[in-house]
Amino acid sequence: MNGTLVVSFHGDDGRHAVFDVSRLPLPGWHRALAAAFAARTGPAGGLRTRAAASTGWGSLVRLMRFLACLPRPPAVPNQLTPEHLMAFHAHRVATAPATGHQDLARARLLFSLPGLREQVAPQVLDHLRQRLPAPRTPQVAQAAGTGSAVSPPTGAGRLTTGFSDGELARLLAALRADAATIRDRIRSGQDLLRRYRADPSALEDRERRLGRMLAQMAATGQVPVPPGARPNPFAPERQQLAGHLFLTLRDLAPLLLLAAALSERNGETVKELPVAHRMLEDRAVELVIVKRRRGARRWFETVTWEIGAPGRELHTPGGFYLLLLELTARSRRLRGSPSPLLWSVWRNGYAAGLGAPDDHCAPFEHSLRGTPILPSAWAADRPRPLLADPPPGTPGRPGEAQPLQVSFNRIKTSMEVRRTKRMGGHLPSAAKSNTMPVLFRNYLSGDPVITTWAEEVxxxxxxxxxxxxxxxxxxxxxxxxxxxxxxxxxxxxxxxxxxxxxxxxxxxxxxxxxxxxxxxxxxxxxxxxxxxxxxxxxxxxxxxxxxxxxxxxxxxxxxxxxxxxxxxxxxxxxxxxxxxxxxxxxxxxxxxxxxxxxxxxxxxxxxxxxxxxxxxxxxxxxx
Incomplete structure (x- = not known):
């Protein structure tokens, strides 16, 4: 359209987005902002996934809206002053302490690019090159005279340390048990479908009726309402029937968490597991995974995962990867458009607001946050809920046990600690998906399990x-x-x-x-x-x-x-x-x-x- 100025984004994660710069305030900034943001999200820029680009765009939008609300806003880039940036930082710290410091850091990176660097005053660049102010806690912000208490950031009470040895053992056992149930359920449905296609008359009446519905599901991807159930597309019997051949949304939590534990990778990498792979003499599988936050042109890594002996697919990363390919194969074939990602599930189309009975989707194709996983809810809603160990020095009576807080970060930390202990604390050998400084600073330092183990050693x-x-x-x-x-x-x-x-x-x-x-x-x-x-x-x-x-x-x-x-x-x-x-x-x-x-x-x-x-x-x- 006339008068529009947009930045088209094509990320290394295969996702696309369009950012409309013309909708921002202060039109005198638009061309410079478009050029700088295009460089920031381009092939040589640092924002190479849709999530990262959207985060950077959000900071840019907040900056421009703040400048536009000033009594005398800078109409063009060369009217910007260091005082404007200091006021923006103070405003963000007072209203959003968790992200205020990050907004100024992203602005510094944006203003260092050619699209803006030549159009702002030198004193603005000098101010941005200085060390950024240290982030302040909400209590400090309130004491500084903001006038109101600032609530803590979301998730401030969540645990970030790894699990104890007992908690990790119980968690892995529960994940393997649920994954085995899902595997046996789908394999049983596939076996019944095979026997129905071979000779329907050899089946009992109940199996023949179920086999007929499975054959219809395998051909069309649509799940009928089972006989005797309510004639309602939201009937829970349809969810149960779909599980005979397809993964469902409720299956994602245990499978994703077990994949993260076995591969010793974070949740983002596991959500983007690819279909493409290469077998190495039936002993290992080779594939290219996405490892985010490594800098431009360093997002992809080739890994080799052990397959293991038959029947041990729930204990080795390569064997579990091949099992996931098996469990998602039918749903991936029934999807309308192919996707390079492994994950594909059946979902109720009416419940998803699609206006259709059923849908087969890649839940993480467009966004890693598009489908909530809720690991802690999975742990608490199991028939045998997972409970946390009592705090040290307490008797830990059963009635006082707390639910186990489960997250991808805690699993990743626990597996890093486990590998470090297995390597005898030798960081060069323990560093796998991160550098030694990142391994120590983000995963090992302060973790009670590794601290206790180090004290024992x-x-x-x-x-x-x-x-x-x-x-x-x-x-x-x-x-x-x-x-x-x-x-x-x-x-x-x-x-x-x-x-x-x-x-x-x-x-x-x-x-x-x-x-x-x-x-x-x-x-x-x-x-x-x-x-x-x-x-x-x-x-x-x-x-x-x-x-x-x-x-x-x-x-x-x-x-x-x-x-x-x-x-x-x-x-x-x-x-x-x-x-x-x-x-x-x-x-x-x-x-x-x-x-x-x-x-x-x-x-x-x-x-x-x-x-x-x-x-x-x-x-x-x-x-």
Missing amino acids: LGEAFADAEQAARRAHEHAVQAAGGGPRVLPGPAGAPALEAAGLVPPVARQAADGDLDTGWSACIDHTRHPLTGRPCQVSFLDCFHCGNCLITRTHLPRLLGLLRALAQRRRELPEGQWWQHYGPAWVAIRQDILARFTPAELEQARTGEEHDALLDLVENPWQAP
């Missing part, structure tokens, strides 16, 4: 390291004369002589003449293991039979423990245990345990700052 690793250090200490003690002599109580010469030291050595030890780094050595000229002058590190003294430790050495030993604790924060855990673990075990378990709490408390008052650890390391000898 670290606890086991620390226990193993401590046991290894203990064994190393015991081995060194056996090889070096039985370990140090620890003498609690008085440290004078008489006490040392009573402990078995010869008088000259006892007097030297009491006077401190035999002190080394943190202990004393009664004979450094003859090592118990070699019989030669000692050449080992001072840290190895704690395993040696020549080592003598009295109450006077406690302040230095406590200072050494503090230095070892500091070194533990500076080194990888494995390296610390290897270098310092045996000495730490000897001091903590074999030496300090021999002194009374009063002796240790008195020693802490005179605890010395350790300055010897760096010296005994001999860093100049390190390669």
Whole structure:
């Protein structure tokens, strides 16, 4: 039509749309906006699906309507000022905190394109290039003087963390049970149809009547009203009859959720599974899937899914994909127009407002949100509803159990956590459909399951390291004369002589003449293991039979423990245990345990700052 200015969109997801720029206010902006939005949604732009393009269009519409409502609106792009954009951001934050920040971010991307960049003032571009204001919570917005409380965004109370191991096991069992029921139902109907076509007279009267209706349904795609039912196209008996040959809308929830769990992909990817595929020696299936939000020209990914053994199609992604092709094949053939997407279901045409009895449709052909799935409603409406685990530390009586909140995001998070645990926490191996930073930031960080598992792994690793250090200490003690002599109580010469030291050595030890780094050595000229002058590190003294430790050495030993604790924060855990673990075990378990709490408390008052650890390391000898 004359005077119209539109942007035609053809997305990478196969969907199309038309955006009428001429219906926006401020006609002086139309040509520049059309050029910029066409570039933003074009082949090299960042909005390459219909959903993404519609979201970007919504932000543009809100910006132009806000500008048009100003007392002095900018009639053309070069009249726009930074104050206009700041006012728009403040208005959006006050009225829609969940999307206000995103609207300004989308405006920045739009104004950076050639269609608008040359027509706005330089100071506007400079303002947009600055770091965007941090998004504010509704409470902050109210405190800032907006005058009214802003309700939290929709879904703010929904759980986003993954399921516990018990919840995930129950969920997968329920999904497989429902999928098996759907599979057996359709295969049973197909078998009856085959037997009816082969020899109707061989069937019983009830099966013959049902087979006759199934043959009519298979030929026309229309579901008749069963005999004895109300002559009403909305009769529930028609829904039940259609399920003998076709998937129905109520079948989508368990099948989609199980496909997401087995493929370890998000709900968007599963909704857009293609029909086209390639078999690889009957062992795997290869297909091209859509992975959104990867940037321009990176939407598609070729994957190979294992098929598995016969009868295991509910446990492998490739086997389940082939099963879905089987269950949707008849409905896809009866549809009026072909679609590259796998999903096809029967629906009541009158209930859908089509003015026809029945319809076979691809539920996600035009929009991923066109058909609501409601996973939590499916979980709650089952004959045996799925319940969440009780919070930690509560007895969890059956009457207080809460329904399990199910979503594609929670399933994806749980499968990412499960794979990461299976890979031993090695992120390069665990990263499958996302980069390592995205995997950690969006799925693993803060998830209680992965946090608990990591704590258990670290606890086991620390226990193993401590046991290894203990064994190393015991081995060194056996090889070096039985370990140090620890003498609690008085440290004078008489006490040392009573402990078995010869008088000259006892007097030297009491006077401190035999002190080394943190202990004393009664004979450094003859090592118990070699019989030669000692050449080992001072840290190895704690395993040696020549080592003598009295109450006077406690302040230095406590200072050494503090230095070892500091070194533990500076080194990888494995390296610390290897270098310092045996000495730490000897001091903590074999030496300090021999002194009374009063002796240790008195020693802490005179605890010395350790300055010897760096010296005994001999860093100049390190390669």
